[in-house]
Amino acid sequence: FSDLIGYLQPASFPVDFLKGVLENQIPIHILIFKAIKIEGPVLCWLFVWLILSLALPCAIIAQACCSKKGIQRLRDDYSITSRYTDKWMRNLNTCLMHLLLLLLLGSIALMITANEQISQTATTAPNRIKIMFEDIETFVDNTQFQISSVTTSSIQIATEAIHRDLEDGEQLLGNPLRQALHDETGIETAIQALPDLTAVAADLFFRVASLIKDCNKARSAGKSLQGSLTELSKLLTLTRQECLPRDRPLCDTLQTQPFAVTIYVDQLTSDYHLQQLEKMGTNENFNRTIEISQRTFQGLPKRVSLETAASRTEIRSVLNQYRNNLFDSVHSFEDVANAFKNKIKMYKDEAVPLTEKVANGDLWRWILVLGLSLLTFLVWGFLICGAPCGCDSTPKTIPFLQTGLGLTCVLSLIMWTFGSVSFIIGGHCHVLICQPLYEDPTYITLNELLNTRDIISRSDDNLFYRILKANRSLRVDSMFNKCRNNQSAFRTFDLQTIFNIESLTNAKEWREYNEAIKRFPAILSNFEVLSPKLRENLEEFSSLSKVNFTNYRNNISQPITNKDLSSVAEQLKSVAKHLTDARSAENMERLAFRTQILVETELQRLKKIRDDILYQMAALEVFLAPLNKRINQSLSRLKEIQYFVDNDGMRISRKVVSDYIDGLNRNLEQMHSFTKKKVFYEIGNCRPLWETFDMIRISGCNMMVDHLNGFSVACFFCILLFLALAPVTFTAIEQFRKDFEGSLDSITHRRARNGMLINEEGTWATPSPRSSSEGVQRHDLPPSEMPWVIAREHMDTMIPSPPRFPEQVPLRLEPNRIAEAFAKSSRILDATKLIRKPPQIREPSPDNAPATPVRSQGVQSIASVSRILDSARSIPSHLRSPEPHLGTTPSTSSLMASSQSLLMKSARHTEPSRNIKSPIPRIIQAMTSKARRRYESLKLIERMDRISPKSWL
Secondary structure (H helix, E strand, O other): OHHHHHOOOOOOOOHHHHHHHHHOOOOHHHHHHHHHHHOHHHHHHHHHHHHHHHHHHHHHHHHHHHOOOOOOOOOOOOOHHHHHHHHHHHHHHHHHHHHHHHHHHHHHHHHHHHHHHHHHHHHHHHHHHHHHHHHHHHHHHHHHHHHHHHHHHHHHHHHHHHHHHHHOHHHHHHHHHHHHHHHHHOHHHHHHHHHHHHHHHHHHHHHHHHHHHHHHHHHHHHHHHHHHHHHHHHHHHHHHHOOOOOOHHHHHOOOOOOOOEOOOOHHHHOOHHHHHHHHHHHOOHHHHHHHHHHHHHHOHHHHHHHHOHHHHHHHHHHHHHHHHHHHHHHHHHHHHHHHHHHHHHHHHHHHHHHHHHHHHHHHHHHHHHHHHHHHHHHHHHHHHHHOOOOOOOOOOHHHHHHHHHHHHHHHHHHHHHHHHHHHHHHHHHHHHHHHHHOOOOOOHHHHHHHOOOOOOOOOOOOHHHHHHOOOOOOOHHHHHHHHHOOOEHHHHOOHHHOOOHHHHHOHHHOHHHHHHHHOOOOOOOOOOOOOHHHHHHHHHHHHHOOOOOHHHHHHHHOOOEOOOHHHHHHHHHHHHHHOOOHHHHHHHHHHHHHHHHHHHHHHHHHHHHHHHHHHHHHHHHHHHHHHHHHHHHHHHHHHHHHHHHHHHHHHHHHHHHHHHHHHHHHHHHHHHHHHHHHHHHHOOEOHHHHHHHHHHHHHHHHHHHHHHHHHHHHHHHHHHHHHHHHHHHHHHHHHHHHHHHHHHHHHHHHHHHHOEEEOHHHHOOOOOOOOHHHHHHHHHOOHHHOOOEEEOOOOOOOOOOOOOOOOOOOOOOOHHHHHHHHHOHHHHHHHHHHHHOOOOOOOOOOOOOOOOHHHHHHHHHHHHHHHHHHHHHOOOHHHHOOOOOOOOOHHHHHHHHHHHHHHHHHHHOOOOOOOOOOOOOHHHHOOOHHHHHHHHHHHHHHHHHHHOOOOOO
């Protein structure tokens, strides 16, 4: 209905007209002209329907004034063609009238349905408006809470992780640097080799010290042996001098040269290398330099942590500053959201009472529309009661139709009033509200309205201005389409202008942070793995480890003494055996024994010392060769490492620092990507807003405006139906009048033809209201002479009231009266048989020939029955009631019983039931007993008409 009515309304929302009204720059007469131009079709439409609604009463009044007065009588000699055409026109008029009444009933149902739907919508409107505002408020609250929670928690987690990384610079910056140096140079292996070198050097120092110690022992033992040998040499000289002359040649065989120790260790002990090695063993300088180098390498992470502490503190403070900025922005966003919610609450507080007032006032509208519907239904009831139904008309048929037509005159104007108001309200609501709301997916009108700064107030208190402020790229069509697709509210409403998450969470846009990162210091400057002192010690140690023990070994490997003392002892023993002088021989033996003792003690001890020295010298030669090589390797490796650190250390440090900074930035990037993903795509989805918007337009348009337009269409359609029903109803009235007049003409014609008039008092059981004298005269006549049909007394056309069967009264008749009644009982039975047969009606002959014998016999039988009944009713009252003092004979009693039985059978005889449709609706039949009695009378008339159609009149 709204789309149908929309063709008469403006094609689009008059944005330019509204802008001109708001700007107050157009003269008032031009505005009126534009308004008339815009509303021209509407005004024409209402004017046309006003003419149509006024045309109906005018036409009815004209028809009533111009109609013929009196009753037109039917002619008996009409042709078959005219009768057929009249029958066809009657059927067509009947069908058309019932069709129009059916359409009118549908219009009434549409009016009632629309009225109930509008009332229901208006009743539930306050609750719907309240729920709508609460849903919007809840959505705003949830969206603000989700966005605030995600952003604050994300940056809080990210900054805490970065703070831990900044505080743990030793592990995250120093250790990676040390590992990077090791990966590039193998410095850790070289440094770990220095303690091994220290242990080897200590072993060397111990060996050198042991060698020098043995040399000192050998020197002492040699000195002691030399003293013993000198004394031995003196004793040998004295002993040889004491030999006898005869033993002199034998004693002269003994060597008289002095004994001397030929081993010398002073050259070995005075060797420079051994002396320096001995000093290094006693001095801790070498070990200290190695320990310093180890501590320098092991303490590199701590050194890096100390050197970068200031920069890390600066970065921490900058991050805290940006985090605080984000918190401040979140608080500002929350303030905007709270202001928005307060504005929504204010609108709710204004809208809900307003809708409640509208809902309360809608009760009167509902009552008026319901009254209009009931009045229309009453008109429909009058018309349906008078509508042709295939039966004969009743005296109230024409008044029903005339009353219905009269009410339609007033009702058409009321319908025009209600329809016009509904059309104006519903049509303009459809064009100005519903049509912009249903412009999927472009929403051109809403875009023009909401994006026009002249239409929307520029005050900060305005809801739409707060949304559209500094957000010129926001379009209503994009907003609705995104909400329908359940996208996030942040992207839908472009809240980036209010809460710029990109600049607040993207570390690439943090200028101070980037500058602090650029100022991060180099962490490998002045790093010395090979200190000058260590280098000097290693070089000295390398040179000292090159000792040549060959000469020393050759010198020490010589015999310890210049003479073999064991041979000297054996010679002394041999000489002693050949000496003749016992005293000299004894001295010789004693000297030989002493020499043997010297060999076994001091000489043997010195030999052992010499052997130890030779062993240690050999061990040192074996030990020093790989040691020297190892020292040289360590020294060369440390030199290479130091050279690499001096030249490529900055590159390694920059790489390590870059990795460290990347780790910090990675946390910020993860925070930014997570926040952006959540805020832009996952949280705050605005599908509930779309559902609220859809509920608004469904409730307002589909459930209110559409039914309002449907009501206006129903009103206008009722006017059309009234216009269509008027000629049909007039035709039905004329047809009913023709039927009524035809009935009267038929009665008059038959009376005139037969020259008789029905005696009402003889036919009906109800006594006649005429004078009592006339009644008495007729009652005085014998029953057999009581006439049933009398001559016409006057020409007044009278339709008798419905007949009823006489009540059965106890009769007390004279025997002759009883015999007469019994004699006529056979004729009653014959009449009954004739009545049961369907009548055979023939067209009257041109010469007015009498009816068939069957019909005459049936009429005579009915006349006989009526005369018998009239005779019974004409019995005086004193003869009707039995008197106890009058006796009756058995024959009389049996005759009376037989006659009464026959009379009762004739009275109880009824025709087979016929379904006679009453022109009065059942709902009216059940409401009045008078109508029921009227209906029963009509059935009785129909039953009697079947006996002899029209003859009972």
